[in-house]
Amino acid sequence: MPPKTPHQPASACYAQTIPGLEEIASAEISQHLGAEILRTAPGLVVFRPEELDREVLELRTVEDVFLLAWGSDGLTYRAKDLDFIEKWTATKPDWPKLLAIHHAIHPKPKGTPGYWLVVQQSGKHVYQRQSARQALARGLGRNIHPKWRFVEENADIEFWLTIDGTQAICGLRLSTRDMRHRTWKREHRAASLRPVVAAAMAWQAELGPGMVVLDPMCGAGTLLGEARLMLQSHGRGRLRLTGGDVDLDALETARLNLRNLGGAELFRWDARRLPMADQSVDRILCNLPFGITYGVGQDLGALYTRSFREMRRVLRPKGLAVLLTSEAATAREAAGAAKLKPTASTRVRMLGQPATMLTLRPV
Numbered sequence: 001m002p003p004k005t006p007h008q009p010a011s012a013c014y015a016q017t018i019p020g021l022e023e024i025a026s027a028e029i030s031q032h033l034g035a036e037i038l039r040t041a042p043g044l045v046v047f048r049p050e051e052l053d054r055e056v057l058e059l060r061t062v063e064d065v066f067l068l069a070w071g072s073d074g075l076t077y078r079a080k081d082l083d084f085i086e087k088w089t090a091t092k093p094d095w096p097k098l099l100a101i102h103h104a105i106h107p108k109p110k111g112t113p114g115y116w117l118v119v120q121q122s123g124k125h126v127y128q129r130q131s132a133r134q135a136l137a138r139g140l141g142r143n144i145h146p147k148w149r150f151v152e153e154n155a156d157i158e159f160w161l162t163i164d165g166t167q168a169i170c171g172l173r174l175s176t177r178d179m180r181h182r183t184w185k186r187e188h189r190a191a192s193l194r195p196v197v198a199a200a201m202a203w204q205a206e207l208g209p210g211m212v213v214l215d216p217m218c219g220a221g222t223l224l225g226e227a228r229l230m231l232q233s234h235g236r237g238r239l240r241l242t243g244g245d246v247d248l249d250a251l252e253t254a255r256l257n258l259r260n261l262g263g264a265e266l267f268r269w270d271a272r273r274l275p276m277a278d279q280s281v282d283r284i285l286c287n288l289p290f291g292i293t294y295g296v297g298q299d300l301g302a303l304y305t306r307s308f309r310e311m312r313r314v315l316r317p318k319g320l321a322v323l324l325t326s327e328a329a330t331a332r333e334a335a336g337a338a339k340l341k342p343t344a345s346t347r348v349r350m351l352g353q354p355a356t357m358l359t360l361r362p363v
């Protein structure tokens with residue numbers, strides 16, 4: 001990458017996340033990369049980092065990061081958009097510069113590079129995604145070296161175009177699939193949390209080195225793992241992780257996953273009767289049972305009331321709990337009864353389903 005001078009700001013980037021997490025992702029991006037946030041839209045954060053290097057791949061509350069080629073909110077849903085896409089792709093970006101930055105972050109492979117085009121499209125446009133993809137390809141035209149191979153898998157370079165209603169954004173993907181899927185989480189369970197949501201909950205919990213972090217219904221262990229990585233990847237030390245679940249299979253899954261990250265203390269227990277001392281925990285993170293998989297036939301109100309009372313008992317006076325549920329009203333009621341006060345609430349959409357992330361403090 002060419003050395004930067006104060007007159008040469010780093011190139012702009014954008015990150016994709018789960019709709020609802022833009023504010024948390026923006027906070028991580030600006031604190032971790034010293035970045036200026038240029039704009040946000042549902043599931044999208046556009047930013048300019050102080051310096052652009054591999055640190056951008058250490059972000060945890062986003063699923064993909066790109067170098068910005070161009071962006072617009074001037075689409076019309078009509079066929080003329082295809083001309084715009086072709087023209088903007090051909091004329092707006094400095095492709096040689098963007099490709100040089102990409103190669104600095106992902107060194108150019110030996111031999112001929114393979115490339116791929118990805119187009120995401122949502123909204124009632126008169127044209128199909130395939131037509132938008134062809135317009136992107138025409139716009140790229142001579143910017144792609146004639147010897148580069150067009151490959152479907154393991155491409156070295158991916159050009160992405162995301163169209164959402166009147167908005168379109170185009171860039172070069174910097175992240176690999178590991179950013180979204182996380183290599184540490186090899187074992188999965190039904191209703192298991194998306195790692196990026198777990199990371200956002202860990203961010204909300206304001207973790208600090210040496211803290212005791214509890215997930216009383218830990219499932220596959222996603223929250224405990226992401227909590228550890230949130231601190232570690234930002235170079236801020238280690239946590240003491242404790243978790244438990246009623247389900248032995250869940251515990252085994254959590255044990256296997258967390259083994260990849262240095263382990264955790266895991267127990268089979270009922271979250272309504274935690275075998276833990278009063279005021280022994282700094283932070284609680286929990287993806288509460290809710291929805292189709294865990295909700296049917298259960299009295300969630302009673303489960304929440306009793307387990308929240310236990311959370312309140314084991315939490316230190318300055319502690320924090322960050323909980324995820326689709327049953328926000330039930331959770332608020334149980335929190336009130338347990339003398340836990342909501343201090344923040346974030347609505348997210350996961351696989352089309354709304355859920356709420358609630359931050360609670362003891363009162």
Ligand SMILES: C[S@@+](CC[C@H](N)C(=O)[O-])C[C@H]1O[C@@H](n2cnc3c(N)ncnc32)[C@H](O)[C@@H]1O
Pocket residue numbers: 189191192193194216217218219220221222223244245246247250269270271272286287288289290294
């Ligand atoms: C929605 S899942 C959590 C998923 C988990 N956070 C993950 O990412 O994989 C809820 C978990 O709560 C557990 N659970 C339900 N009732 C419980 C109780 N009374 N005590 C402990 N665990 C319980 C279930 O076995 C399940 O693993």
